[in-house]
Amino acid sequence: MALDTSLESPAPVRQIANAISGWVDRLGPVWVEGQVAQLNRRPGMATVFLTLRDTVADISITVTASRTYIDGLNPPLVEGASVVVHAKPSYYANRGTLSLQARTIRMVGLGELLARLERRRQLLAAxxxxxxxxxxxxxxxxxxxxxxxxxxxxxxxxxxxxxxxxxxxxxxxxxxxxxxxxxxxxxxxxxxxxxxxxxxxxxxxxxxxxxxxxxxxxxxxxxxxxxxxxxxxxxxxxxxxxxxxxxxxxxxxxxxxxxxxxxxxxxxDVVEELRGIERARDRLRAGVHALVAREQAGLDALRSRPALADPRSLLDARGQEVLALRDRTRRTLSHLLDRAADDIGHQRARARALSPLETLRRGYAVLQDSEGHVVTSVADVAAGEALSVRVADGRIHATTTDIRPDLPEDPDGHED
Structure with a gap:
């Protein structure tokens, strides 16, 4: 039924939207064929949203269906499937959008084939x-x-x-x-x-x-x-x-x-592999050069040290130390010998002082009988007996002509 409108008496937008909604409601349930372009299951919602597009013209429409019904389809509904939908058209006046409320969905042709493949994929994946x-x-x-x-x-x-x-x-x-x-x-x-x-x-x-x-x-x-x-x-x-x-x-x-x-x-790719080999060879060459350069720098640093620059310097220094130690040893040994010689001289002087020969050099003599016994008393010698007198530089053989013992001293120290 046409609306009675004119330039002087236009209809508001809401009236037009409500009129379209009424006309769509009078259309009743219809069978629609198309291809599922998009399938959207929103978490926590009992409604599934589908986008159904025409396979020839560039036209699409939103379809809503119960999630329980969609999940119960066998084979399952997949994107790209060709389907025939029995749905009730509805027009949402507040947004000015047309949608279909699906009651029955049947897959046909390619859609059914894709659904079977999807079911097979799920079983093999399981x-x-x-x-x-x-x-x-x-x-x-x-x-x-x-x-x-x-x-x-x-x-x-x-x-x-x-x-x-x-x-x-x-x-x-x-x-x-x-x-x-x-x-x-x-x-x-x-x-x-x-x-x-x-x-x-x-x-x-x-x-x-x-x-x-x-x-x-x-x-x-x-x-x-x-x-x-x-x-x-x-x-x-x-x-x-x-x-x-x-x-x-x-x-x-x-x-x-x-x-x-x-x-x-x-x-x-042989070209790329050859490039990779060349790059690896360049890296190896650079690494070897860097290693040789580092080692050469280390050798140069070692050679620049005084000990390696002139190895004789260490020998000279040690030679000087050896000479100094030798001179010191000689001096020490000389001092030790001198002290030892002095000690020997002192000991020899002491020994000479205690020697009977030294006593003889001072004018004393040792009188021995013919048997070599030392005569210490006049009682041991008889007149006319042969005696031997030992002096510092030899012996004198003599014969006793007279024996005269010493007289005892008085208490005052005078002889009688």
Missing amino acids: EGLFAAELKRPLPFLPGCVGLVTAPNSAAERDVLENARRRWPAVRFEVAYAAMQGPRATSEVIEGLERLDRDPAVEVIVIARGGGSVEDLLPFSDEGLVRAVAKVRTPVVSAIGHEPDSPLLDLVADVRASTPTDAAKLVVP
Whole structure:
């Protein structure tokens, strides 16, 4: 029902908003098809907010739904899914926004497919197949690289040409397989296992160009995911382009955004490595030069010391000390000898003073009988007896002619 308005009698904004809200309410529940562009679960709220966009026109609308209903969907609702929503349109007059209150959500076409893949991803993740601790490091310079790809494909050319451009000596072992269609999964698994059994292969690349979600389904197959998880050789996933994310990317040890990126990951750049070697050699050379310079400076400092600059200076100083000690020793020994000689002279003088010979030199003599006995009394000699007189410089032999004993002295000291 049209509003009765004119230039002279315009309707206020609230009246127009309320009229739109009434018209929308009379529309009733409707079925709407679109793609989930955004899914927002706000913590603590019982309502989930979705953004539903048209797949052809650049138009989107907000959809609200019960959190309990959304969490109970199987397969789960994911962003990018195509859905059909049974909802009641409502217009919020205060904000001037249109939204849909969803009552039923059904996934269709690609949306249902994405939902199934999401459910498979959750189950395999719960088993731990995508755990980070299971990822194996790639070898720095593999002797042989295994490649699983379609024959004469752009992905094969990208990997081979870019890898050989980076490292010309790299060797490839290629296992051809269908990269699309019903035989793709089994042939990729067969090629993967064959390369894994080859002891020369150190890393395996599974490469395919871009494509639709349906074209990339073989690389989200559960059998292929489990086969990659079991092989002993590190696996690089190079499926599609950057936005593509099959389950193979999650189980592989390394994900490459494109086949060209995979070639950069499996082999180093020879030019960059040569530059690195040159830089390392320059650092080593500089380190050696610095070490030699430091040691030379230490040697120069040692050589500049007086002891090393003229080693004879120490010998001269020690020689002077030896000479001084020798002279001192000589003086000390001379003093000791002089004192000893003086002592000997004194002792000799004492001995001479006590010697009978010295007594004889003073005019005394020793009288001995013919048998050599010393005569100490006149009673020991008879007249006419031969005697020997010992004087200082010899002996005198004499004969006794008379014996006259001494008279005793009186008390006054006079002889009788």
